[in-house]
Amino acid sequence: MQALTQRTWSHDSSCHIGDLAWQRLMHVGREDEWSTRLWEVDGEVRAWGWSQAPGDLQLYVDPAHPELADEVLVHFGPKTVTTLDRATHVLDALRRNGYVRSDGPYLAYLTRALTGLPEPMLPKGFTVRSVTADDLVHRVAVHQAAWPATRVNEQSYRAVTAAWPYRAGLDWVVVAPDGSFAASCLVWFDEANGVGLLEPVGTDARFRRLGLGRSVCLAALRALRAEGAREAVVYPVAGDSRHPAALPLYEALGFAPYARSVDYLR
Ligand SMILES: CC(C)(COP(=O)(O)OP(=O)(O)OC[C@H]1O[C@@H](n2cnc3c(N)ncnc32)[C@H](O)[C@@H]1OP(=O)(O)O)[C@@H](O)C(=O)NCCC(=O)NCCS
CATH class of the missing domain: 3.40.630.30 (Gcn5-related N-acetyltransferase (GNAT))
Structure with a gap:
């Protein structure tokens, strides 16, 4: 997860390598509550999805392989997805798959x-x-x-x-x-x-x-x-x-x- 995030990081990225270290390790014994999956080609991770609660999804997709965003959404079938307003390849996939934006508290980057x-x-x-x-x-x-x-x-x-x-x-x-x-x-x-x-x-x-x-x-x-x-x-x-x-x-x-x-x- 960190390798993909570091390799493709930009101001269009929803996540930084430090987020992953902190969010995955800050609590003990959460792994059983989560579902995580990586999409890998020739040893290179090109997308990941991480569900921390049933129905929720955070995903990260290499912008050079936008089609993987559809695969991640279909695999997890989440009700709620959190991403970044600049991650246009993920937003396009969300709309293609019938998701609509909802307003509420957010993270300011x-x-x-x-x-x-x-x-x-x-x-x-x-x-x-x-x-x-x-x-x-x-x-x-x-x-x-x-x-x-x-x-x-x-x-x-x-x-x-x-x-x-x-x-x-x-x-x-x-x-x-x-x-x-x-x-x-x-x-x-x-x-x-x-x-x-x-x-x-x-x-x-x-x-x-x-x-x-x-x-x-x-x-x-x-x-x-x-x-x-x-x-x-x-x-x-x-x-x-x-x-x-x-x-x-x-x-x-x-x-x-x-x-x-x-x-x-x-
Ligand atoms: C956010 C937090 C770290 C601020 O710590 P703090 O030591 O009270 O902040 P400072 O005294 O250094 O404040 C610096 C400036 O931040 C702003 N600020 C801090 N607290 C504020 C408040 N409650 N309302 C509005 N502005 C605030 C002000 O501009 C302040 O300058 P001023 O006191 O001269 O007006 C503290 O409130 C906290 O720990 N909150 C809970 C955890 C959290 O939300 N962490 C941040 C997210 S990662």
């Missing part, structure tokens, strides 16, 4: 060139740094403090850190004066395309609106630039009042929209 990155500015007593293997317990705790309902735990995060292309040097935290972690930003670097994905970013609910989310992102983006990346992308939820902060955070960091996710129903 944002980009920022890694130029003109300001220095992080932290409140007194807070520091920012990348993690080491010894930080696992605190690293998971700060993730859980930002997403109280999460199923991310130490076992799953250990699997995330073992997955390609995770780099501890791109996994950043803000450390509070008492030594606990207050905010975090994990960046996934696709070296072949020069682009990093921020996923996930969170601030412990006790420390919000202090500039920690902004600072941890800036520190991680500066590290990403030092690794040789040219661009960062991020996909916050938009149009959903339950998630008021994410889109404004990235807009304030200079990210601009280039695409959005779209849902199609049959």
Whole structure:
């Protein structure tokens, strides 16, 4: 899945190699709930479909082989499909197969060139740094403090850190004066395309609106630039009042929209 996604990545892609590492490993024991299938020719993966719940489908198809989108749809026969508004070869197949667009909350796909990155500015007593293997317990705790309902735990995060292309040097935290972690930003670097994905970013609910989310992102983006990346992308939820902060955070960091996710129903 990652090989296809990296080989064909562009601003028309619904997914980045980091999405796959994070989404497939962030929870333990989900594989039995999923159905995944690859379409391969001469050892080269040209399409994949991934259903995380009955009736739902996420698909990724090499734009050079658009006809495979029909095969993926016919194989899974989903009710709901999520893709990108710029993935025209997938949208054409959805319409050919009788799917219609449905409106609701969506993911805004944002980009920022890694130029003109300001220095992080932290409140007194807070520091920012990348993690080491010894930080696992605190690293998971700060993730859980930002997403109280999460199923991310130490076992799953250990699997995330073992997955390609995770780099501890791109996994950043803000450390509070008492030594606990207050905010975090994990960046996934696709070296072949020069682009990093921020996923996930969170601030412990006790420390919000202090500039920690902004600072941890800036520190991680500066590290990403030092690794040789040219661009960062991020996909916050938009149009959903339950998630008021994410889109404004990235807009304030200079990210601009280039695409959005779209849902199609049959
Ligand atoms: C999104 C999140 C990381 C922001 O963290 P934070 O540390 O509170 O953010 P900052 O204090 O650095 O805010 C920086 C800027 O983002 C914007 N912003 C942050 N929270 C906001 C909110 N609730 N409403 C509107 N704008 C907001 C503002 O422009 C803010 O600058 P300002 O305070 O000078 O106005 C935090 O709210 C969070 O963890 N939410 C839950 C998880 C999540 O949604 N993560 C992002 C998706 S991956």
